[in-house]
Amino acid sequence: MINDTSDEKVILIDMDKTRMLFGDYDQNLILIQNEFNVDIILRDDKLRIIGEDDDTAMAKRVIEMLMQKLDNEGSISGHAVDYAIRLVRDGEDKNTDELSEVIITTARGKVIRAKTIGQRKYIDAIKKNEVVFAIGPAGTGKTYLAMAMAIKAFKNKEVNRIILTRPAVEAGEKLGFLPGDLQDKVDPYLRPLYDALYDIMGAENFQRNMEKGLIEVAPLAYMRGRTLDDSYIILDEAQNTTPEQMKMFLTRLGFGSKAIITGDVTQIDLPRGKFSGLKQVEEILKNINGIGFIHLSEKDVVRHRLVQHIIKAYEKYEEENAAQIQLFD
Numbered sequence: 001m002i003n004d005t006s007d008e009k010v011i012l013i014d015m016d017k018t019r020m021l022f023g024d025y026d027q028n029l030i031l032i033q034n035e036f037n038v039d040i041i042l043r044d045d046k047l048r049i050i051g052e053d054d055d056t057a058m059a060k061r062v063i064e065m066l067m068q069k070l071d072n073e074g075s076i077s078g079h080a081v082d083y084a085i086r087l088v089r090d091g092e093d094k095n096t097d098e099l100s101e102v103i104i105t106t107a108r109g110k111v112i113r114a115k116t117i118g119q120r121k122y123i124d125a126i127k128k129n130e131v132v133f134a135i136g137p138a139g140t141g142k143t144y145l146a147m148a149m150a151i152k153a154f155k156n157k158e159v160n161r162i163i164l165t166r167p168a169v170e171a172g173e174k175l176g177f178l179p180g181d182l183q184d185k186v187d188p189y190l191r192p193l194y195d196a197l198y199d200i201m202g203a204e205n206f207q208r209n210m211e212k213g214l215i216e217v218a219p220l221a222y223m224r225g226r227t228l229d230d231s232y233i234i235l236d237e238a239q240n241t242t243p244e245q246m247k248m249f250l251t252r253l254g255f256g257s258k259a260i261i262t263g264d265v266t267q268i269d270l271p272r273g274k275f276s277g278l279k280q281v282e283e284i285l286k287n288i289n290g291i292g293f294i295h296l297s298e299k300d301v302v303r304h305r306l307v308q309h310i311i312k313a314y315e316k317y318e319e320e321n322a323a324q325i326q327l328f329d
Helices: 015-022 024-036 053-073 078-090 096-100 117-128 142-155 182-201 203-211 243-250 277-285 305-328
Strands: 007-012 039-043 046-051 102-105 111-113 131-135 161-166 215-219 231-235 258-263 291-295
Touching: 007 053, 015 024, 015 053, 024 039, 024 053, 024 078, 046 053, 053 078, 102 142, 111 142, 117 131, 117 142, 117 291, 131 142, 131 277, 142 161, 142 182, 142 231, 142 258, 161 182, 182 203, 182 215, 203 215, 243 258, 243 277, 258 277
Parallel strands: 131 258, 131 291, 161 215, 161 231, 231 258
Antiparallel strands: 007 046, 039 046, 102 111
């Protein structure tokens, strides 16, 4: 409830953008009001924000950020509202201008940008380093952004080909029961990479470059014994590599090439007794120039807002469970 000592902030607003700012059934407006315990009233071309001083200041900053996003992109997603609120709450809203840079435009005209500050740091790391490790939970855009940067480099003729790979961790019994030859058996593991390529390049463009050998999608085992020059190489699901596989992959890097390694160390599917190469590699390579490590978190998740809460709940559970195990050891 707003009391008599409440403060008021006023924002001039383009009436044509009001509907997009407020969202369907005013859901964005309601979310901001509830989050900061303020009342937001539209009168003529002004938004009046009424509440306690700190609350109205934060609500005003969120609305200003969303209006800037509307100017840059022409739309606002539910994630954008959640993220703006979180940044303002955490006092991390000073560098959001950097999120307006366009990485690439897809075949269907969709503009791809970094959606979070963590993703922006990831893009910057890719620009500055020859090898980049992106470690973080599902939904943080690790693979998709790496793919976007690879296709951009390919279109700009910075590299001659794109090579995408991931380990097929069930390379034994279960694969054996799948129909077809070896490529048919491993294709289900590579399907997320195909999907991202189709989305960004367009199916026809992808198929044409695939037939020319300029784009290669293959299981990690196919990398052994090769030297990859003038290539953009992405290793996805790297948490499912063994230390030996990780070393094998990294030593494939040739002249004029760039490698992006993505993975989530909380989702390791290796058989019991096998250690993840992704968990080990940062300790080994952390002081080498030209190699960058980016850690994304639940703050960078760009899927449904419940995914962020799910990730945090699992992290809390695993921390508490680990503490109990140590207590009884």
